[in-house]
Amino acid sequence: MIDKQLMQFFTDDHREADQCWATLEEAVNGGDQPAIRAAFDTYKSRMLRHFSMEEEVLFPAFEAKTGMSQGGPTAVMRMEHEQMRGMLEQMSTAMESGDAQEVIDLGDTQLMLVQQHNQKEETILYTMAQRMLDGDWPELSAKLESYLD
Numbered sequence: 001m002i003d004k005q006l007m008q009f010f011t012d013d014h015r016e017a018d019q020c021w022a023t024l025e026e027a028v029n030g031g032d033q034p035a036i037r038a039a040f041d042t043y044k045s046r047m048l049r050h051f052s053m054e055e056e057v058l059f060p061a062f063e064a065k066t067g068m069s070q071g072g073p074t075a076v077m078r079m080e081h082e083q084m085r086g087m088l089e090q091m092s093t094a095m096e097s098g099d100a101q102e103v104i105d106l107g108d109t110q111l112m113l114v115q116q117h118n119q120k121e122e123t124i125l126y127t128m129a130q131r132m133l134d135g136d137w138p139e140l141s142a143k144l145e146s147y148l149d
């Protein structure tokens with residue numbers, strides 16, 4: 001049961017993904033390979049899960065309600081998700097070759113993309129979505145629940 005409003009739910013999910021990144025950085029500093037691998041897998045899956053919840057549940061509802069799809073804010077967000085997915089793939093490749101430092105270096109670029117993206121979502125998109133989708137939230141949050149562990 002998700003007992004948060006829309007904006008809180010997605011904003012908290014951003015913060016939790018940030019926390020997963022911090023855990024990965026600590027693991028890399030610690031140098032323990034299994035711990036690094038586990039932290040990377042967690043970070044990557046949390047990011048991908050967040051994108052899926054938005055692209056499959058939030059954005060379609062927003063687009064249907066506002067009539068804004070192509071050229072609208074969700075189109076920009078989808079494009080930025082693709083950029084970040086590309087970064088995650090590059091980071092995966094670096095992980096595969098055992099180059100944890102490269103993962104952290106790529107992470108600097110990734111973090112910049114994530115911060116700019118999250119700020120746009122949190123200040124604009126989520127605010128609009130919460131207002132416009134208030135009545136739909138019980139149904140949407142029920143769908144989102146199936147993505148959570």
Ligand SMILES: [Fe+2]
Pocket residue numbers: 010014050054118121
């Ligand atoms: Fe997001």
